[in-house]
Amino acid sequence: MGNRINILPDDVLCHILSFVPTKEVVATSVLSKRWKPLWRSVPALDFDYWGYYSVMNDNARFHFVQSVSTFILSRDLNQPLKKFLIRCRSSVFDSAFFNAWLTTAAQSRVEHIDLCLYFKIIVLPPILLNCRTLVVLKLTFLEMSGLSSVHLPSLKILHLNNVKFLERTHLVVFLCGTPNLEDLETKGVRFRDYETKEIFRRLPKLVRAVIVKDAVPLDVLYNVQFLRIEEMVM
Numbered sequence: 516m517g518n519r520i521n522i523l524p525d526d527v528l529c530h531i532l533s534f535v536p537t538k539e540v541v542a543t544s545v546l547s548k549r550w551k552p553l554w555r556s557v558p559a560l561d562f563d564y565w566g567y568y569s570v571m572n573d574n575a576r577f578h579f580v581q582s583v584s585t586f587i588l589s590r591d592l593n594q595p596l597k598k599f600l601i602r603c604r605s606s607v608f609d610s611a612f613f614n615a616w617l618t619t620a621a622q623s624r625v626e627h628i629d630l631c632l633y634f635k636i637i638v639l640p641p642i643l644l645n646c647r648t649l650v651v652l653k654l655t656f657l658e659m660s661g662l663s664s665v666h667l668p669s670l671k672i673l674h675l676n677n678v679k680f681l682e683r684t685h686l687v688v689f690l691c692g693t694p695n696l697e698d699l700e701t702k703g704v705r706f707r708d709y710e711t712k713e714i715f716r717r718l719p720k721l722v723r724a725v726i727v728k729d730a731v732p733l734d735v736l737y738n739v740q741f742l743r744i745e746e747m748v749m
Contacts, residue, residue: 558596560587560620564603580608587619595648596623602631610637617643627651636660644692654678659685665692672696677703686730691716700725702745 562583583601590596599620613635620628621642627650628643638661643649645666652667653674662685670693680686683706690696696718704727715735723741724731736742 558594559598560590560596560600561598562586562601562603576608579603580612583608583616584612587616590619590623592619592623594623596620596625598627598629599625600627600629604633613637614640621646621649624648629653629655630657631655632657638662662688665689667693668695670696672698674698674700675702675704676700679705679707682706682708687715690718690731690735693718695720697721698723699731701727701730703727704730 564579618640626648633656636658647668649667650669651672652670655676658679660681665688673693673696697720699721702725715732717735721736721739724736724739725743727745
């Protein structure tokens with residue numbers, strides 16, 4: 516079996532490894548000299564804190580942050596990054612590290628970002644909010660701040676699950692910057708301030724929407740083929 520795998524070209528091996536958690540991908544570098552550099556070209560990074568550690572302490576936090584920083588900053592930037600996924604508690608990392616990771620992902624022409632941060636207050640870097648290659652953005656259990664400008668012309672899937680915005684205006688800004696959106700979820704979306712003077716624009720290419728009641732005006736969703744409206748659960 517091992518010999519059969521070794522006859523595969525590097526790009527096929529990297530594609531296979533893209534479905535494996537990054538911690539395990541890097542472990543393959545000990546298999547042989549040929550495998551040693553492959554992880555730097557794998558088109559997906561998948562970091563799950565609880566996949567690394569069963570406890571949360573200073574040593575575990577430090578090692579996790581160092582691992583993420585090393586892996587993403589050591590990638591071959593000539594290789595596009597298809598997917599960047601990170602799941603961890605809000606107390607694990609400093610915002611400066613987080614911004615560096617996302618900036619590098621955007622510079623690597625990232626297509627899919629999936630963040631679950633357990634109510635970390637974040638400011639997404641401008642380079643990410645204006646990333647022309649981003650197709651999928653999934654944000655879960657976090658609070659958005661400092662959102663002023665969004666231009667994501669390739670974004671087709673936006674899932675906001677248990678995301679809190681400082682103002683409802685910020686959601687308007689987000690949606691106005693995604694003219695080609697096809698799939699929208701706003702489950703459990705909350706606002707500190709529900710008032711907004713901004714006007715929601717229609718999303719002409721939207722096909723599917725799962726929204727929490729009153730988060731998005733229904734006339735914005737006029738042409739969807741699938742619509743589910745959920746009650747806010749406090």
